[in-house]
Ligand SMILES: Nc1ncnc2c1ncn2[C@@H]1O[C@H](COP(=O)(O)OP(=O)(O)O)[C@@H](O)[C@H]1O
């Protein structure tokens with residue numbers, strides 16, 4: 481039997497899957513690393529932590545592998561998008577990575593609109609200037625840390641940096657380049673025009689490669705550190721949402737995925753770059769050759785739940801924490817939560833909005849607050865679904881992946897709030913599975929990702945909407961939507977005190 485490894489460099493942890501030729505997950509490792517949020521709106525990680533924890537996870541996995549290491553034929557990667565890793569002339573990291581959920585760059589977004597123009601930016605990149613994307617972060621370092629910026633010779637995204645460290649080969653892969661805001665997504669090349677208008681040296685942009693492209697093998701040093709064979713072939717991989725989409729089988733028109741990780745994403749396949757959402761949702765190159773996808777993003781989905789658990793029950797695991805939420809009725813007895821704890825992206829491009837609980841009274845217990853958090857996150861994701869539906873997409877069935885798909889009550893809640901069928905797969909590790917599928921296709925086990933999906937993607941359970949809950953949520957959803965508009969000014973004023 482042969483094997484491949486899929487590595488997902490997430491925000492909370494690096495997840496590693498060892499998968500055989502039948503698509504069975506043989507071993508699974510997860511190694512976490514810290515997130516540094518030293519000021520409101522700031523979010524950073526140390527790239528060294530990503531590398532150390534990946535090596536730890538791989539060596540642990542190999543120690544418990546009872547086959548021949550040479551039979552692990554290939555590795556590929558999925559990774560959190562948009563994070564800025566700056567390298568000096570010796571390709572050493574210059575500062576902590578500034579992550580996708582860091583929103584310090586509002587001024588730089590205005591700078592981009594002033595120099596490039598919103599229409600032109602949308603035309604080239606198909607996306608708005610959002611604080612989370614990479615280009616505003618590059619400009620922030622230039623504006624605020626000029627000494628560091630002067631030393632920068634290349635920028636990379638998180639999983640591309642990890643791959644560089646494992647192989648010594650430096651590239652950026654297309655699906656992730658699409659999230660930088662420096663990339664012409666229909667021409668699949670760096671935008672000379674945007675670089676020139678913002679006076680960014682094009683040499684800062686790394687060479688580009690396709691997701692299934694083989695970059696070489698792992699380095700001897702990494703082979704020694706992990707126990708992997710030095711002949712292990714390495715394939716480029718993709719952005720975590722592109723890989724999540726592969727792992728969920730979103731490989732053709734009409735399919736929709738929901739991913740609840742640190743962020744929350746509603747994603748649908750696009751055949752070309754022609755669909756026009758006027759920037760209301762993101763639009764990126766897929767890891768499927770010449771495919772695209774569009775998606776709405778809730779900035780703090782799983783992160784809101786994590787935050788609430790860490791503040792009020794740090795000693796409990798998620799299963800204990802979520803144990804009695806099904807004893808609370810749909811709607812949490814009139815308690816609403818908005819998950820804007822680090823600002824929002826879809827449908828409100830607003831780095832200053834902050835979260836809230838509305839409707840608290842003496843009847844509410846801890847379990848009502850927990851259920852309200854889950855409902856608020858899910859309502860937020862429904863706002864992305866509404867955008868797609870208004871733009872003519874039919875969404876009757878959704879494949880749910882990510883950490884949020886581990887809880888059956890939450891999956892039922894998704895079916896009830898979206899009023900759609902929710903499909904749970906055997907492995908909720910969509911992005912790592914997608915990365916493993918890229919390696920499987922790269923190794924020649926299958927002709928293409930579609931063929932691989934037929935073997936690798938296995939359905940576990942389907943959740944159907946419960947009509948009584950659907951009706952209840954239909955009444956509450958407009959109230960939820962109203963909270964943004966009624967708290968917007970308050971949130972902005974409160975920023976002065978953070
Ligand atoms: N048992 C569980 N039930 C529900 N949600 C969970 C559970 N375990 C983890 N989560 C949620 O999943 C999130 C992590 O998901 P994951 O897909 O691993 O994220 P990332 O890719 O961002 O690292 C956590 O933030 C948490 O909110």
Ligand SMILES: O=C(CO)[C@@H](O)[C@H](O)COP(=O)(O)O
Pocket residue numbers: 490491492559560561562580581612659720721740741742743744745762777
């Ligand atoms: O910013 C985005 C997508 O635009 C996020 O989806 C990141 O890619 C992080 O993903 P998770 O760690 O939540 O999986």
